[in-house]
Amino acid sequence: MTDVPVIGVLALQGDVREHLIALAAADAVARPVRRPEELAEVDGLVLPGGESTTISKLAVLFGVLDPLRARVREGMPVYGTCAGMIMLADKILDPRSGQETIGGIDMIVRRNAFGRQNESFEAAVDVQGVEGDPVEGVFIRAPWVESVGAETQVLAEHDGHIVAVRQGNALATSFHPELTGDHRVHALFVDMVRAWRAPDPL
Amino acid sequence: MSSALSTPQTPETGTARVKRGMAEQLKGGVIMDVVTPEQAKIAEDAGAVAVMALERVPADIRKDGGVARMSDPDMIEGIIDAVSIPVMAKSRIGHFVEAQVLQSLGVDYIDESEVLTPADEVNHSDKWSFTTPFVCGATNLGEALRRIAEGAAMIRSKGEAGTGNVVEAVRHLRQIKGDIARLRGLDNHELYAAAKELRAPYELVREVAELGKLPVVLFSAGGVATPADAALMRQLGAEGVFVGSGIFKSGDPAKRAAAIVKATTFYDDPKIIADASRNLGEAMVGINCDTLPETERYANRGW
Numbered sequence: 001m002t003d004v005p006v007i008g009v010l011a012l013q014g015d016v017r018e019h020l021i022a023l024a025a026a027d028a029v030a031r032p033v034r035r036p037e038e039l040a041e042v043d044g045l046v047l048p049g050g051e052s053t054t055i056s057k058l059a060v061l062f063g064v065l066d067p068l069r070a071r072v073r074e075g076m077p078v079y080g081t082c083a084g085m086i087m088l089a090d091k092i093l094d095p096r097s098g099q100e101t102i103g104g105i106d107m108i109v110r111r112n113a114f115g116r117q118n119e120s121f122e123a124a125v126d127v128q129g130v131e132g133d134p135v136e137g138v139f140i141r142a143p144w145v146e147s148v149g150a151e152t153q154v155l156a157e158h159d160g161h162i163v164a165v166r167q168g169n170a171l172a173t174s175f176h177p178e179l180t181g182d183h184r185v186h187a188l189f190v191d192m193v194r195a196w197r198a199p200d201p202l
Numbered sequence: 203m204s205s206a207l208s209t210p211q212t213p214e215t216g217t218a219r220v221k222r223g224m225a226e227q228l229k230g231g232v233i234m235d236v237v238t239p240e241q242a243k244i245a246e247d248a249g250a251v252a253v254m255a256l257e258r259v260p261a262d263i264r265k266d267g268g269v270a271r272m273s274d275p276d277m278i279e280g281i282i283d284a285v286s287i288p289v290m291a292k293s294r295i296g297h298f299v300e301a302q303v304l305q306s307l308g309v310d311y312i313d314e315s316e317v318l319t320p321a322d323e324v325n326h327s328d329k330w331s332f333t334t335p336f337v338c339g340a341t342n343l344g345e346a347l348r349r350i351a352e353g354a355a356m357i358r359s360k361g362e363a364g365t366g367n368v369v370e371a372v373r374h375l376r377q378i379k380g381d382i383a384r385l386r387g388l389d390n391h392e393l394y395a396a397a398k399e400l401r402a403p404y405e406l407v408r409e410v411a412e413l414g415k416l417p418v419v420l421f422s423a424g425g426v427a428t429p430a431d432a433a434l435m436r437q438l439g440a441e442g443v444f445v446g447s448g449i450f451k452s453g454d455p456a457k458r459a460a461a462i463v464k465a466t467t468f469y470d471d472p473k474i475i476a477d478a479s480r481n482l483g484e485a486m487v488g489i490n491c492d493t494l495p496e497t498e499r500y501a502n503r504g505w
Contacts, residue, residue, distance in 0.1 A: 015229060059247060062467075118216075120220045140222070176223060
């Protein structure tokens with residue numbers, strides 16, 4: 001086993017390329033994942049931004065949703081941005097009919113909570129666990145977290161709304177660090193994957 | 203304007219990064235033309251990443267003739283209310299008031315489209331002055347870069363809308379990709395002359411030469427009618443596809459829409475494309491582009 005973790009990006013739809021680039025910049029081996037057998041080979045997984053309804057449908061259709069749930073349950077680290085955050089929510093406030101999530105974070109998410117594209121915005125966000133300057137938050141038709149359970153840690157808020165959370169090995173942000181060239185959030189996730197892979201200390 | 207690389211302390215809307223980033227979220231997806239809220243729901247249920255709200259699909263615009271304009275605001279709002287995925291709508295080329303109206307309605311993307319009758323035969327709209335992002339058509343790299351210089355946040359190869367014939371979509375995408383590949387082979391001295399030939403700003407030409415791709419997302423449009431067509435465009439380098447008349451002018455729109463979505467995601471897996479192509483019912487009839495008079499070619503519109 002080498003020190004370099006292999007991290008997949010769920011590549012059914014969305015800004016996969018940007019996540020692959022950000023992960024590589026954060027010293028992981030990054031590869032796209034579309035099939036169950038590809039999922040089995042990664043140490044961690046990013047759920048990219050995209051259209052959550054589309055990603056959810058394709059995940060069901062091509063048989064990756066159940067394997068994904070199983071791996072998240074066994075503790076594989078996952079990081080979801082925007083649509084990916086929705087996929088990690090145990091509950092969506094306003095789901096489309098039949099919209100399924102992977103779950104893993106005890107939270108209720110409101111889709112497109114910050115509004116339509118005309119309301120999409122950039123703002124500086126302080127994220128717990130990310131040292132230095134605030135993160136450049138790019139919010140695109142972004143969701144926010146309506147409420148969290150006792151086990152869920154709130155990492156960031158914007159304008160009184162929760163926009164970054166972590167529960168165990170699952171991390172989620174409403175915004176898109178992959179679009180900024182600042183890879184600190186991805187580095188945080190790569191560290192989570194490294195810690196999970198590391199053998200138990202003697 | 204273009205480079206919003208330092209993040210504002212107070213939230214800022216309509217930045218280049220927010221506009222272009224929106225298109226990044228659509229990648230790998232299918233954007234479908236719809237004319238009613240019911241069709242919009244069918245598209246959403248089939249897995250479309252966005253819908254294009256318009257009164258008539260291009261095949262009907264072609265058939266009916268006359269002047270094609272922006273759609274009725276009631277009709278666009280009806281579609282916005284019906285679905286949760288992004289909604290796009292078309293303005294005429296250079297008709298910046300139609301674009302202002304579309305922005306006020308809250309559409310998520312404006313397509314300054316050659317499918318509608320142009321309002322200005324010299325100028326396109328100044329797209330920087332809008333909060334709503336724009337997508338524009340292009341037949342070659344120079345045209346794409348002129349649109350980006352005007353503020354387009356997404357480009358689609360034009361193809362020939364409303365024909366059900368993929369040949370022009372292939373031609374235009376190959377042209378754009380080929381033009382980019384040629385730029386990659388040039389040295390710094392040659393890029394100035396290349397910019398002149400492309401009739402595009404030097405800075406953008408240099409950026410493309412360095413990146414090896416457009417600085418915005420590139421989709422394909424105009425003539426995609428089957429799952430294999432969609433997969434073809436993706437294998438040729440499109441990051442996603444627009445399907446216009448191809449879905450709702452076919453025998454079984456719901457099934458065809460879902461099939462095109464599958465083939466767009468698994469564009470490099472012939473077995474999945476084969477399965478998606480089974481028993482789809484009738485495809486739209488289609489038009490042989492060779493027999494189309496120059497005056498009826500939408501791709502010639504735009505400058």
